[in-house]
Amino acid sequence: MNPSDKQKCLSAVNEALQVIGSKWAFLVISQLYYGPQRFNQLRRNLSTISIKSLTDILRHLEHYKIVNRQVYPTNPISVEYSLTEKGREYREVLFQMRQWGEKWGSTPNE
């Protein structure tokens, strides 16, 4: 692999790594894969996540254009989150990770 290919390859994988940052990123993406959800729906479905963590992870995923945020002019306003196309295609990365993890995943110190 010549240096410039290596650099291109590295930044591509880096980009993918930036997205997954925390376990919640994976769970939020998996939730939204089944359709858009409002904040409180997500909170209920991700039962143990705090408001702050959910707010942070949604902002993180929005920043990386994985999630789209739609505000509806209801009273009070309601906000709906959905996966962008970029987000939907990230699921293939997660699927590969899950398959590999399930096959090889015995934690070394077990």
Added chain:
Amino acid sequence: MNPSDKQKCLSAVNEALQVIGSKWAFLVISQLYYGPQRFNQLRRNLSTISIKSLTDILRHLEHYKIVNRQVYPTNPISVEYSLTEKGREYREVLFQMRQWGEKWGSTPNE
């Protein structure tokens, strides 16, 4: 996804995330995919990596059974690193990441 499936799924993806920890993990795995290498070969091929970083990443990958370390009784002894089967199969995860990153990888603040 019921709670126990979710937990199984999460720990599988977590396992995959533990491995990739740093950019060097990806580059070391990519290097060893083409065959076993000795420490100094790896250092030359990963030109900008420090001895400490390479030592740490090889120990990390060995701990997660991604890399196998073979000591030869030469004088001085020589040590050769190679991918385990678990390591070879991790490449599919990296390949998916790379594909996704190359397709969608424009850094948001560009």
